[in-house]
Amino acid sequence: MTPANDRPGDPAIVFDGLGQVFxxxxxxxxxxDHVDFTVARHQFVAxxxxxxxxxxxxxxxxxxxxQPTSGEVRVFGLKVAEPRxxxxxxxxxxxxxxxxxxxxxxxxxxxxxxGRVDAADWERARALLTTVGLxxxxxxxxxxxxxxxxxxxxxxxALFMEPDILLMDEPxxxxxxxxxxxMGFELVRVWEAQPKTVVFITHSISEALLLADRIVVMSPRPxxxxxxxxxxxxxxxxxxxxxxxxxxxHELSGHLRSLLVQRAA
Amino acid sequence: xxxxxxxxxxxxSARPRPAARQPGPGLAARALAAPGLVPVxxxxxxxxxxxxxxxxxxxxxxxxPAPSRIVEGFGAVSLGRWIEHIWATxxxxxxxxxxxxxxxxxxxxxxxxxxxxxxxxxxxxxVIQSTPIVAVAPIIIVxxxxxxxxxxxxxxxxxxxxxxxxxxxxxxxxxxxxxxLSRSLRAPAIREITQIRLPYAVPFIFxxxxxSVTLAVIGAVVAEFVAxxxxxxxxxxxxxxxxxxxxxxxxxxxLVLMSLALFQLVNLAQRLFFPWSLSExxx
Numbered sequence: 229m230t231p232a233n234d235r236p237g238d239p240a241i242v243f244d245g246l247g248q249v250f251x252x253x254x255x256x257x258x259x260x261d262h263v264d265f266t267v268a269r270h271q272f273v274a275x276x277x278x279x280x281x282x283x284x285x286x287x288x289x290x291x292x293x294x295q296p297t298s299g300e301v302r303v304f305g306l307k308v309a310e311p312r313x314x315x316x317x318x319x320x321x322x323x324x325x326x327x328x329x330x331x332x333x334x335x336x337x338x339x340x341x342x343g344r345v346d347a348a349d350w351e352r353a354r355a356l357l358t359t360v361g362l363x364x365x366x367x368x369x370x371x372x373x374x375x376x377x378x379x380x381x382x383x384x385x386a387l388f389m390e391p392d393i394l395l396m397d398e399p400x401x402x403x404x405x406x407x408x409x410x411m412g413f414e415l416v417r418v419w420e421a422q423p424k425t426v427v428f429i430t431h432s433i434s435e436a437l438l439l440a441d442r443i444v445v446m447s448p449r450p451x452x453x454x455x456x457x458x459x460x461x462x463x464x465x466x467x468x469x470x471x472x473x474x475x476x477x478h479e480l481s482g483h484l485r486s487l488l489v490q491r492a493a
Numbered sequence: 494x495x496x497x498x499x500x501x502x503x504x505x506s507a508r509p510r511p512a513a514r515q516p517g518p519g520l521a522a523r524a525l526a527a528p529g530l531v532p533v534x535x536x537x538x539x540x541x542x543x544x545x546x547x548x549x550x551x552x553x554x555x556x557x558p559a560p561s562r563i564v565e566g567f568g569a570v571s572l573g574r575w576i577e578h579i580w581a582t583x584x585x586x587x588x589x590x591x592x593x594x595x596x597x598x599x600x601x602x603x604x605x606x607x608x609x610x611x612x613x614x615x616x617x618x619x620v621i622q623s624t625p626i627v628a629v630a631p632i633i634i635v636x637x638x639x640x641x642x643x644x645x646x647x648x649x650x651x652x653x654x655x656x657x658x659x660x661x662x663x664x665x666x667x668x669x670x671x672x673x674l675s676r677s678l679r680a681p682a683i684r685e686i687t688q689i690r691l692p693y694a695v696p697f698i699f700x701x702x703x704x705s706v707t708l709a710v711i712g713a714v715v716a717e718f719v720a721x722x723x724x725x726x727x728x729x730x731x732x733x734x735x736x737x738x739x740x741x742x743x744x745x746x747x748l749v750l751m752s753l754a755l756f757q758l759v760n761l762a763q764r765l766f767f768p769w770s771l772s773e774x775x776x
Contacts, residue, residue, distance in 0.1 A: 311676060
């Protein structure tokens with residue numbers, strides 16, 4: 229599915245004059261307006277914005293679940309007209325199948341798409357669960373897992389089809405602060421081991437600064453790009469080594485906060 | 494240690510345990526606190542009061558037979574005859590129930606899939622549900638003739654509406670994210686039904702099955718009232734026409750036991766085959 233241009237640095241996703249208008253019973257809602265930016269392959273981009281700025285709409289258009297009313301999204305040079313095989317999605321809630329074990333949930337995309345799962349696939353599912361820190365929990369049902377563990381299964385499920393692009397819609401927003409931070413570190417670790425283009429939707433400034441190579445800030449409805457900055461922080465940003473970043477983090481988060489607050493007012 | 498052990502251990506330790514040696518509630522109160530004992534004790538108490546009231550006030554048995562007289566009523570016919578009556582009612586109830594499931598679930602899938610179909614079919618379903626089936630029963634018997642077929646049809650008509658409504662609700666209650674996941678995979682539409690929507694509807698289907706299975710017994714009895722030569726409903730009608738009231742009551746007891754047994758069987762099936770559907774957590 230991936231075209232020939234698979235050198236890192238080539239554009240993975242291009243938003244070209246993207247606009248989205250929803251027609252609802254209460255009238256027209258202008259969700260997105262002239263969104264233009266390009267995401268390089270294997271870049272970790274956080275899309276930061278207040279609630280209801282069309283961040284999730286953006287995500288659904290990359291996934292091919294929603295067609296823009298104007299402009300277009302191109303993934304690896306091709307206009308997105310329908311869902312692609314090389315895109316994985318992690319939702320805000322884990323939304324696992326409650327009747328299926330952790331490993332069943334991980335192989336579900338393949339079972340659902342093709343109806344067949346072979347021994348090698350099960351092997352791969354178990355390896356993925358180990359990667360996301362759930363070794364030994366393969367046969368647990370979602371109800372027997374904590375919220376953080378459920379979302380780990382959700383991430384493993386999204387990675388299972390070996391997508392080139394990973395779309396994450398505020399995946400940690402339902403978790404408590406500690407778990408949330410820990411999940412962030414884990415995600416970066418997985419991403420460094422298996423490079424992917426990540427579009428990470430969030431409304432948390434600290435989360436964006438912790439995770440992303442680049443932060444795209446969006447305005448309230450209609451969503452526009454009001455800031456696009458490369459995060460000048462070295463990795464790893466976690467733990468003691470993060471200390472040297474503290475000054476810069478403080479300065480950046482002040483800048484981002486002023487952008488969000490100004491626009492919301 | 495398996496996962497079940499861990500979860501069982503943690504859930505039992507989380508539950509507050511009544512301290513056995515604490516002063517406070519008396520022995521009787523504590524014995525009654527055991528779950529399961531309360532309903533049994535209540536039931537026995539009611540039977541006792543009933544029996545004593547019938548004897549003390551000399552209530553004639555055609556008004557209200559005492560429990561002991563009802564037990565005597567069982568002796569009115571032989572065990573073989575009872576089995577014949579019970580089987581007649583039970584088989585009709587089960588056939589009607591099965592037919593109802595076979596019709597209701599595909600209809601629910603159609604209703605959930607197409608808004609147009611839903612708009613076309615739903616009013617018809619409401620009309621059918623609003624029709625007093627007891628009043629339609631004689632017509633169905635005349636149209637369909639003798640035999641089990643009309644009785645099965647009546648049972649099916651009585652039981653299928655809750656099943657259709659509940660199953661449709663369940664199919665629609667699937668989290669939209671999973672539908673998006675299915676669409677993003679470009680999976681065949683049939684798998685969206687079989688692998689996502691129908692399993693999600695299982696708890697809804699079972700709550701409807703519990704209602705429908707007791708309605709099935711009602712359906713079978715209604716049909717027997719109209720036309721039958723065997724069955725527990727027939728037995729009750731025959732007994733009252735002979736003024737054997739305690740005999741009719743014993744038939745009633747059999748029907749209640751039958752309904753309870755079927756209800757518990759549905760419960761058991763859910764516990765055995767879909768244990769995950771009993772917990773709300775993790776959805």
